[in-house]
Amino acid sequence: MEVLEAINFIDLTWTNVISLLIVGFIAGMVSGFIGSGGAFVLTPAMMSFGVPGIVAVASNMAHKFPKALVAAIKRNKYGQVDVKLGIIMGIFAEAGVLVGKNFMVDIRNAFGTVGTDLYVSAIFVVVLAVVGGFVMRDAIRGKKKGQIEEKHEAGKLAKWVQSIHIPGTMVYFKSLDAKVSLLFVAPLGFATGLLAASIAVGGFIGVPAMIYVLGAPAVMATATELVVAFVMGMGGSMLYAFDGFVDIRLAMIILAGSLFGVQIGAIGTTYVKEYVVKYVMGAIMLIVLLSRLIKLPVYLDQMGFIAPLSAGLTSVLNYVSFITLILALVVGAGAILVALIKGIAEHKAQHAPLLDKGAAD
Amino acid sequence: MSDKKAGIAGVIIFGVLSAVLYTLLYFYSDLLRQASQLVQQGDKILFLIPIGLAFVFSYIHGSFTDRFWSALGLKAKK
Numbered sequence: 001m002e003v004l005e006a007i008n009f010i011d012l013t014w015t016n017v018i019s020l021l022i023v024g025f026i027a028g029m030v031s032g033f034i035g036s037g038g039a040f041v042l043t044p045a046m047m048s049f050g051v052p053g054i055v056a057v058a059s060n061m062a063h064k065f066p067k068a069l070v071a072a073i074k075r076n077k078y079g080q081v082d083v084k085l086g087i088i089m090g091i092f093a094e095a096g097v098l099v100g101k102n103f104m105v106d107i108r109n110a111f112g113t114v115g116t117d118l119y120v121s122a123i124f125v126v127v128l129a130v131v132g133g134f135v136m137r138d139a140i141r142g143k144k145k146g147q148i149e150e151k152h153e154a155g156k157l158a159k160w161v162q163s164i165h166i167p168g169t170m171v172y173f174k175s176l177d178a179k180v181s182l183l184f185v186a187p188l189g190f191a192t193g194l195l196a197a198s199i200a201v202g203g204f205i206g207v208p209a210m211i212y213v214l215g216a217p218a219v220m221a222t223a224t225e226l227v228v229a230f231v232m233g234m235g236g237s238m239l240y241a242f243d244g245f246v247d248i249r250l251a252m253i254i255l256a257g258s259l260f261g262v263q264i265g266a267i268g269t270t271y272v273k274e275y276v277v278k279y280v281m282g283a284i285m286l287i288v289l290l291s292r293l294i295k296l297p298v299y300l301d302q303m304g305f306i307a308p309l310s311a312g313l314t315s316v317l318n319y320v321s322f323i324t325l326i327l328a329l330v331v332g333a334g335a336i337l338v339a340l341i342k343g344i345a346e347h348k349a350q351h352a353p354l355l356d357k358g359a360a361d
Numbered sequence: 362m363s364d365k366k367a368g369i370a371g372v373i374i375f376g377v378l379s380a381v382l383y384t385l386l387y388f389y390s391d392l393l394r395q396a397s398q399l400v401q402q403g404d405k406i407l408f409l410i411p412i413g414l415a416f417v418f419s420y421i422h423g424s425f426t427d428r429f430w431s432a433l434g435l436k437a438k439k
Binding site for chain 2: 009012062063065066067069234237238241242243244245246248249251252253255256259260262263264271343347
């Protein structure tokens with residue numbers, strides 16, 4: 001029988017705990033602001049503290065799924081959640097999680113934890129490049145258009161998807177106000193789960209898929225994604241926990257900070273225009289991408305895939321990667337706080353004449 | 362005014378509960394690490410520990426942070 005290296009849970013020194021609290025807070029703020037898990041900041045951040053890729057993903061999932069449930073219940077009160085779509089996609093996502101998680105464990109068994117580090121980082125680089133680039137382009141276009149409020153209308157692809165009738169597979173979804181074949185929903189859910197098990201962020205596929213492929217309004221797509229995140233996150237966390245990969249101490253420390261941050265981020269969105277949200281999202285994604293990209297040679301070297309790097313170069317790459325990640329967090333937190341403070345000030349200024357008059361009387 | 366008082370009472374109650382949970386997490390942190398090792402060695406039922414804790418912490422700490430910002434007056438526009 002093969003002997004595996006013991007799971008390397010990091011020691012919780014005070015420095016680690018305080019850093020995780022701060023990172024959790026900022027990541028929470030980002031996730032509340034841009035409607036995504038914030039795990040695309042947290043997973044690389046944990047890895048920068050020395051947490052193996054597989055443990056980072058597993059622990060991240062464990063802190064995310066109950067949070068998603070709380071948020072989904074909240075947004076359901078505003079009528080934004082399509083519970084049926086969320087649960088159906090979530091179940092298919094579960095299958096994706098199962099495949100993705102088994103693949104991750106296979107990599108760990110074959111190459112050790114550094115193999116999972118490389119795998120997680122490589123997927124991050126590809127996904128962040130594609131999605132981050134797309135979001136940035138959308139933000140620039142949105143700003144140019146001056147953010148004229150447009151009525152929601154399904155795109156060309158979504159209209160085509162809604163027009164296909166496959167007997168016996170059609171289901172009505174309230175968010176689409178149309179019937180769609182389950183044969184379209186299934187692969188989208190599966191892909192969401194596959195990505196979630198790989199990097200702990202499934203929403204990068206789930207949300208755009210619901211908007212552009214199925215034709216759901218953006219606000220319903222992000223709210224419904226919370227249901228998907230809960231269903232697959234709970235399943236995924238259980239699968240990882242079943243193999244002992246969830247470091248619950250780490251997950252709960254991050255949760256401590258992130259629940260504070262989530263509220264600020266969510267409140268922030270009510271004071272800014274949509275393209276600002278996208279700008280912040282795109283900027284953070286692209287900087288995190290850079291941070292992972294810089295780290296790739298180190299993992300490749302550890303696995304013996306490239307000619308050995310000198311010790312000096314390795315430490316420079318580690319350092320630059322870490323600083324770049326910090327930069328992403330500072331940029332994200334700064335942009336959100338500035339937007340929030342400016343928004344509140346403008347809001348107050350608009351209502352000030354009334355208040356002043358009241359005070360003078 | 363009574364609403365405000367109830368809000369602050371909520372912050373305090375959930376704040377204290379949250380602090381208790383995190384204190385326990387600190388004191389039992391090594392035990393939790395060992396539990397994960399045991400799961401890896403075959404004590405599969407222990408996988409329920411992290412899942413259960415995730416739910417409890419989210420509920421208690423989530424209730425605390427929600428009330429915390431409201432009590433400070435940070436609210437959504439409109």
